[in-house]
Amino acid sequence: MSQYNFKKTQDNWRDKWFDNNLYEAKDFSPKPKKYILAELPYPSGAQLHAGHIMRYTVPDVYSRYLRMKGFNVLFPMGWDAFGLPAENYAIKTGVHPEVTTKKAIAAMKESLKQIGYGIDWTREVSSADPEYYKWTQWLFLKFYENGLAELKEMPVWWDDVSKTVLADEEILTTKEGVKISERGGNPVIRRNLKQWVLKIPQYAEKLIAGLETVDYPDAIKNAQMNWIGKSDGANIDFKIDQQKVTVFTTRIDTIYGATFLVLSPEHPLVDQITSSEQSDIVKKYQAQAKNKSDMERTETKDKTGVFTGAYAENPFSHEKLPVWIGDFVVMSYGTGALMAVPAHDARDFEFATKFNLPIKQVIKPTDDTKVTLPYSEDGILTSSDVFDNLTSSEAQQKMTEQAENQSFGSKKTNYKMRDWIFSRQRYWGEPIPLIFVEPDGHTEEVLDLPVILPSVPDYTPSSDATSPLARNTEWVSTKSKDGSPAKRETNTMPNWAGSCWYFLRYLDPHNDKEFASMDKLKYWMPVDRYFGGAEHTTMHLLYSRFWYQFFFDIGLVPNSEPYQWRLNGGLLLGPDGRKMSKSIGNVIDPMTIAENYGADALRTFICFIGPYTDTYPYNENGVRSCWRLMKNIYELKDKVTDGVEDTNVSKAYNKMVKNITSMFEDLKMNTSVSEIMIFTNQLKDVEKIDSKVWNGFLRVLAPLAPFLAEELWQELNHYTEWKNENSVHVQPWPEFDEKILENETITIAVQVNGKVREQIEITPNESEDSVKQKVMLNENVLKWTQFREVVKFIYIPNKIVSIVTN
């Protein structure tokens, strides 16, 4: 018996496949297309890590299956090559990030080939390649030209370790309420800086509407909806002497219960309305709030605030309401001012209780249940003048109408989503292709793209919020279109920029006239299946939808949603069940596993471990069992011969093909591996295996274990030299015969009063009468039915009999 040498097998077929580009996706092929996409990796470190294997294995198995099913499959790969780790490494060592990145890319590409991912490498792209980022810059300029990119002075999150601004999405809040950076966990502080922003809130409605047309799990849709944070309500003006303050409310129906207003301490009106008696105390509070970091603001659960001495008139009830300021009201949402209805809002209730302000109930429940305040549900209005007895929603409509008719308010929709801060004060990113023309400093586009990222002697970020590029004075000074002196924008784009459109470049990677041709976009888009990480739900996945929707609006792409379908994958934990971490020392290196057990065993293990979406601890014994499976399959080959007839094997074979076909369609790779194991165990028990069965089995095996399947396929067919069309991976997916699966008899269970008491044999589609006769005379059934009256006899054909007695 020959021994399975997985290393030799892998080395051999890997070169054959990739040297001949076996997995090429053909533009405009008459076959139906499938675009299978997995998030592109960041090329750090030397090689692949466990996360990549978890992310790419199932998509690869699936795309291999589709290819055999006759689809023109695009399964591409590229590199999200800009980013902090390479830059931080450069700061430490002085080696240019380009050098380290290229090295990492080469090593990772080699690893991806070793695992046997069926990637079309002719379409490889790297976001740090000038040929690529030329188009990232070009696309950015489309935003600029259409008023969606804007320079804006605003409070931003500043990472004080990395010395750069970060977007809202890149900030996490710890359990203690401390704000930190998502990458690196560095402390962040608030700073006012002038930044490029992309006005993603303008696409809020389209981003919401688009979710209805795509097939994403509800969890992702919910998270994006939540992040966009749409609230329908109204802006209402309250008069304060000659001034007026506008508040945003989603509950205008509670306005008769408003007993005070609260303004953000930074609200511009505060200085004008504060009475002279309150002036000192207000100024002191404002100063305190300003010095308080956001961390401290959120840390103190206790509400604080001070009275301004001013009173505002409720436009409905004409009551005079005291105006307070409080730092729980943030300037960046709504109007920075709110009407407090302590009876119907928990925060207002807390504030009113603390400062002894009146609490007035104006909503009662629709039924007679007693309420404890604060009661924040909808209900029936009371103590609300002419609006009494209306429901909340009726009142909201009528009151908003009245406010609009009398010009003291209007319907208003607010979003939690903010402008996307798009400048980074770092080196290793795409230069923003704009210049500031002197003397007035107005911005102008750079027409000659790409703006190449210049070399600098020193990558260290500066604490004065300028980019390392700013120190390259020669590069910074340039000329405008009409020859005026100008200075370059020295900030770079965030890491997310390149990945917002990479899936479009795969479609036309070598086009130097366009970012991608419309014909190719029309052929391939949208992405049919997109696999990625859950951490990108409100970042990359939302950003790239925004870009794509905008491109659609300006006619650059053929449809409005980039991804038709999306699934988030889980993680591989260390053997101890904890997240892999160098400091804990529980990091599993997939390439070592591949080295020890073979790429096929590793792939099969990753599939077998459980559904794609879940997270699992690593288990070495699990890999060993898959390695054993490979070995067992290999050893079966000596039993293969022509003309073996075996009904049991034939049945098992057809069942396996049938089951795996539907499991692959549903991406249930874990149970597919079970089916392979069950069938293999069966083959181990027979003397001889028919070559036709073996032929089909190898094709079913091919997506999961591409190397082993290729080895045995080539041997079975006695191929002596390599030809692409002879590869197992381009063979048609095997058919199965339902007829062979039909048995002469079926065993079904008999339940008496819900408990299984007997199993009987019936012929397929046997009549109810005949089955009933068999069942009612059965001795084990009689034990439970005699001396009782059979009230009901239920027969579900070919499945079960259920008897009810009294």
Add this chain to the structure above:
RNA sequence: GGGCGAGUGGUGGAAUGGUAUACACGAAGGACUUAAAAUCCUUUGGCAGCAAUGUCGUAAGGGUUCGACUCCCUUCUCGCCCACCA
């Protein structure tokens, strides 16, 4: 505080209204071996029983149904996301 998801053997998991625990790991016993590894065979949800079998059992409680891990309600626990967002 809000939203979403999940709870099944010692472990990863299977079963989406029809015989709960497929497949695999681990464990126990046995075969082979001087021995070990590897390999092979047997057993493996709890309780009672030599066994046939009975009985309980999918976080807890209730409901719908001939029949519920699966659908509905209540509670508990865990995970993830968001969070003074008016």
